[in-house]
Amino acid sequence: MLHFKRKRLLAITYILLVSLLITAAYIVMHFENPERLIQGEWVETGWYLEKTDGAVQHSEWKLQNSLRAEIMKDLEFFNVEVWKFDKDGTIKAANNSLNERIEWYIRGRGHILQLVREGKQLESFQIANIDRNTLELHLNLDLQVRGVLKIKLERKGYEEKYAKKI
Amino acid sequence: MLRKYSNHRTINDNIKLGGLTAFSAGMVNVISVIVFFAFTSNITGYYAVFAQELSKGNWYQGAVVLFWILLFFFGGVISNAVIIHGKGLWGQYVSHAVPVVLELLSILFVGVYLDFFYNDSLQETELLVGALLFAMGLQNGLTASISNSVVKTTHLTGLTTDLAILVSMFTKAKNRQNKQLVDKFHLLLIILFAYFLGGLVSGVYYVYFGNQTFYLVCLVLVIISFFDFYKLKRVKYLYERRLRIKKLPEREFV
Numbered sequence: 001m002l003h004f005k006r007k008r009l010l011a012i013t014y015i016l017l018v019s020l021l022i023t024a025a026y027i028v029m030h031f032e033n034p035e036r037l038i039q040g041e042w043v044e045t046g047w048y049l050e051k052t053d054g055a056v057q058h059s060e061w062k063l064q065n066s067l068r069a070e071i072m073k074d075l076e077f078f079n080v081e082v083w084k085f086d087k088d089g090t091i092k093a094a095n096n097s098l099n100e101r102i103e104w105y106i107r108g109r110g111h112i113l114q115l116v117r118e119g120k121q122l123e124s125f126q127i128a129n130i131d132r133n134t135l136e137l138h139l140n141l142d143l144q145v146r147g148v149l150k151i152k153l154e155r156k157g158y159e160e161k162y163a164k165k166i
Numbered sequence: 167m168l169r170k171y172s173n174h175r176t177i178n179d180n181i182k183l184g185g186l187t188a189f190s191a192g193m194v195n196v197i198s199v200i201v202f203f204a205f206t207s208n209i210t211g212y213y214a215v216f217a218q219e220l221s222k223g224n225w226y227q228g229a230v231v232l233f234w235i236l237l238f239f240f241g242g243v244i245s246n247a248v249i250i251h252g253k254g255l256w257g258q259y260v261s262h263a264v265p266v267v268l269e270l271l272s273i274l275f276v277g278v279y280l281d282f283f284y285n286d287s288l289q290e291t292e293l294l295v296g297a298l299l300f301a302m303g304l305q306n307g308l309t310a311s312i313s314n315s316v317v318k319t320t321h322l323t324g325l326t327t328d329l330a331i332l333v334s335m336f337t338k339a340k341n342r343q344n345k346q347l348v349d350k351f352h353l354l355l356i357i358l359f360a361y362f363l364g365g366l367v368s369g370v371y372y373v374y375f376g377n378q379t380f381y382l383v384c385l386v387l388v389i390i391s392f393f394d395f396y397k398l399k400r401v402k403y404l405y406e407r408r409l410r411i412k413k414l415p416e417r418e419f420v
Contacts, residue, residue, distance in 0.1 A: 017236065017239070021233070021236045021237075021240065024229045024232045027225070027226060027229035027230075027233075028226075028229055028230055028233055028292055028293075029289065031225070031229070033226050033289070034226070034227075034288065035288040035289075089286070105286050106291075107203035107204075107288075107291060108202065108204045108291075109204065109215075109230040109292065110226060111227060124203075
């Protein structure tokens with residue numbers, strides 16, 4: 001009797017594991033993933049620098065313009081304020097002010113946004129949060145500033161839609 | 167290196183197996199971080215990431231991580247199943263070599279796919295990372311199974327702990343004379359060094375040859391799987407030659 005039960009338990013375990021694998025594979029193949037979610041136009045709503053220094057009371061504040069300029073001196077793209085992720089894998093400024101072709105890729109488990117120019121990595125961000133309307137990117141800085149740069153974006157038109165709704 | 171099982175293995179067998187498989191695991195891990203931004207030789211961190219993604223409500227990312235963990239798991243299952251069921255069918259050496267060959271095929275698949283079919287999409291990335299984790303599961307299952315859990319080469323957490331314990335044990339003179347402990351220390355050091363060297367070679371090779379690094383890993387795996395084949399063939403040849411020499415005088419009488 002015990003032997004039979006063990007056999008049954010084993011069968012249930014195998015079935016459970018295989019079902020988990022199939023379910024996970026199905027989600028990976030068919031669910032909305034960050035690569036599809038990111039497509040479209042995003043408006044910057046804020047740049048923040050989060051320091052890890054315990055002595056600082058408020059860990060977040062808006063970046064000063066000069067610091068932002070220093071960080072972005074090699075990245076013309078980041079001055080566009082409206083990010084347009086095209087379906088063809090390129091990233092554009094909403095006003096077409098970008099002269100160079102920059103490609104975007106989503107890597108890892110969908111948590112890395114990689115920007116590539118002429119086959120070489122321009123920058124890579126960690127996607128801290130992404131849904132239909134909001135996007136938060138983190139950039140590890142190697143300048144004299146310590147900590148993580150946060151860029152918060154909203155899908156273009158989201159605020160208007162929200163305002164209309166309420 | 168592959169033909170012996172469990173307690174019949176010598177320290178030299180384990181050093182050869184540990185060194186070469188750790189070298190290939192280090193290569194795979196570094197190349198996958200470079201190409202896919204994901205670790206593939208261990209899954210400890212993925213359990214934490216899985217919990218983190220679920221707590222944030224990121225179901226898709228959670229499913230991806232679960233998919234990877236399960237592929238590593240099934241790699242180990244298949245590896246051990248081949249070893250325990252294959253012994254009676256194909257003999258010990260072949261049943262130990264089959265998981266290495268399956269691992270080789272998985273890594274070869276990733277290399278060929280990257281070269282000829284890859285469109286840089288997220289779905290493809292996740293499947294290819296899955297293939298590499300499956301390969302590492304196969305390797306870890308094989309080395310742990312045939313060496314009685316003495317050799318584990320795809321992750322270094324336990325190894326570093328064991329090494330730390332041994333270093334502290336060697337503060338006693340009596341332990342420094344203990345051959346078993348010294349042998350274990352050498353084995354762990356070689357695995358550690360081989361893993362690091364594999365990662366280094368992989369990183370440098372990638373700069374010059376790109377995705378072809380995956381073929382280099384395959385070459386290392388070919389060496390692992392056919393090393394004993396060559397040895398067995400040579401022993402068989404020498405044995406047969408000795409028999410022939412012994413039989414020659416008998417023929418003269420006939």
